[in-house]
Amino acid sequence: MGSETTVDGSDVMVREWEEFAINMAIEAGQVMLSATSKGVNRQTESKASAADLVTETDKGIEKLLFSRILHKYPDHRTIGEETTSSSGVKNNWTDAVTWIIDPIDGTMNFVHTFPLSCVSIGVTLNKEIVLGVVFNPWLDQLFTARRGNGAYLNGKPIHVSACQKMDEALVIAELGGDRDEVKKDAVCQNVQAIMWKCHGLRSLGSAAMNTCSIACGSADAYFEFGLHAWDMCASALILTEAGGCVMDTEGGPLDLMNRRFIAASSVDLGNQLSQLLPVHLKLPSD
Ligand code: IPD
Ligand code: CA
Numbered sequence: 001m002g003s004e005t006t007v008d009g010s011d012v013m014v015r016e017w018e019e020f021a022i023n024m025a026i027e028a029g030q031v032m033l034s035a036t037s038k039g040v041n042r043q044t045e046s047k048a049s050a051a052d053l054v055t056e057t058d059k060g061i062e063k064l065l066f067s068r069i070l071h072k073y074p075d076h077r078t079i080g081e082e083t084t085s086s087s088g089v090k091n092n093w094t095d096a097v098t099w100i101i102d103p104i105d106g107t108m109n110f111v112h113t114f115p116l117s118c119v120s121i122g123v124t125l126n127k128e129i130v131l132g133v134v135f136n137p138w139l140d141q142l143f144t145a146r147r148g149n150g151a152y153l154n155g156k157p158i159h160v161s162a163c164q165k166m167d168e169a170l171v172i173a174e175l176g177g178d179r180d181e182v183k184k185d186a187v188c189q190n191v192q193a194i195m196w197k198c199h200g201l202r203s204l205g206s207a208a209m210n211t212c213s214i215a216c217g218s219a220d221a222y223f224e225f226g227l228h229a230w231d232m233c234a235s236a237l238i239l240t241e242a243g244g245c246v247m248d249t250e251g252g253p254l255d256l257m258n259r260r261f262i263a264a265s266s267v268d269l270g271n272q273l274s275q276l277l278p279v280h281l282k283l284p285s286d
Contacts, residue, residue, distance in 0.1 A: 014123075014130050014146050021121045021133040022144065024068055028061045028103065028119040029137030032110065041110050047085055052177030053107050058082055061103035061119065069099050081230045084286075091229060091286045093257060095126045100256075102230035105134075106206030108177075115139060120208040122233030124256075132234035132241075134208045143212045143238045151215050151242035160244040160265035161217040166272045169220035169265075171198040172210045176226045186225060186279040193278050211235035211263045215242035221264040221273050223249055225281040229256045239263050245270050249280050257286040 035041045035057040044053040062082040069078055077098040079091050099121065104110050106117030115138035123131040132151075134143040143158075145151040151158050163169050173191050176183065195201050202219060204210050207227050213219040215238045233256060236246045245267045247253065249260040251274045260280070264270035 011146065011149070017123055017131050018133065018144060018146055020068075020072065021123070021131060022135075022142065024065050025119050025121055025133050025135035025142065026137075028065065029135050031057060031061050031064070032104065032117070032119070033137050036110070036113055041113065044111055047177075049177055049179040051108065051175075051179055053111055054082065054085070055104075055107065055111065057110070058104045058107055062101065065099075065101055065103065065119075065121070073097070079229060081228065084228075084230075091257060093124070093127065093229070093286075098124045100124060100229050100233040102208065105208040105231055106204075109205045114205065116204050116206050116209050118206060118208050120230065120234040122230075122237065124233065127256075129233055129237040129256075132237035134212055134234050134238060136209060141212075143215065143235070145238040145241035147237060147241070149241065151238045153212075153216055158216040158242050160214060160239070160242050161220055163220040163265050164268055166194070166198050166221075166269065166276065169198045169269060170200050170202060170218075171273070172202045172204065172213070172219050172222035174203050174205070174207070174210070174224045176224060178226050183226065183281070186281050189279045190223070190277045194273070194276050197276060207231035207261070208235040211239050211246075214244055214263050214265055215239040217265075221262070221269050223262045223273055223277065225249065225260055226283060227259055227261045229286050232256060232261055236263070247271075247274070249274055249277060251275075255285075259283040259285065 062080045080101040102120040110117040118136040121133045130147045132145045210222045
């Protein structure tokens with residue numbers, strides 16, 4: 001493989017972060033499995049709505065990963081779901097090396113033991129994603145990508161499907177965790193607009209698993225309003241390194257802090273999906 005990390009950090013450095021991130025992801029996966037075997041995954045608190053859950057395991061994994069990162073790399077920065085939601089403060093995303101982490105993406109699945117949740121670890125430098133690691137311990141699936149070096153599932157290269165048309169696409173849509181009336185109405189209108197125009201509609205309950213499914217060719221397109229940077233960061237790189245694309249729901253470049261996300265096997269398919277959506281929510285940025 002080439003070594004084409006074009007940002008300030010050399011690929012040797014990003015490789016070191018990758019190895020470190022993979023070890024952390026596997027450790028986090030073990031914590032998830034052990035929590036489930038003890039039944040503590042079902043002890044929840046709610047955040048923005050009754051469908052936006054957090055467990056002690058989410059908080060514990062985030063704390064563990066942040067302490068590992070800051071111990072090894074004291075000058076790096078961190079952004080994580082649980083720290084951000086408990087502080088109520090906007091993310092201070094800078095050009096510095098920043099680890100953007102979702103300790104458990106798919107917490108609702110985790111709570112119910114539906115086997116599609118994962119830890120998601122992304123790294124940005126100069127606001128570009130340079131590393132993505134996503135690990136689903138239930139299916140033992142480790143997705144990895146370094147910028148410019150392709151995407152891998154358990155060490156084997158992966159690629160998006162050849163699907164170019166909406167009427168042949170397996171499309172993913174999510175209800176999401178926000179349950180206000182504007183959001184509910186937008187989800188209904190958008191789903192209705194695409195549901196009979198594609199091969200089928202799915203909802204895996206984890207933004208990272210949704211996006212990685214497109215990266216390995218098992219699904220073709222996905223949209224959601226209301227995601228956060230930690231839901232998108234790692235898997236966005238995995239998808240683009242697998243030959244796919246990520247974009248704003250209105251077709252421009254993806255802004256990780258803007259909470260609007262289309263992922264697709266090609267730019268063409270992403271644009272087709274964008275044009276079919278009747279409602280493009282504008283949400284407060286992260
Ligand atoms: C959620 C999942 C879900 C998506 C929600 C996210 P969480 O993340 O990715 O699929 O629909 O919008 O918040 O809360 O499980 O980390
Ligand atoms: Ca989460």
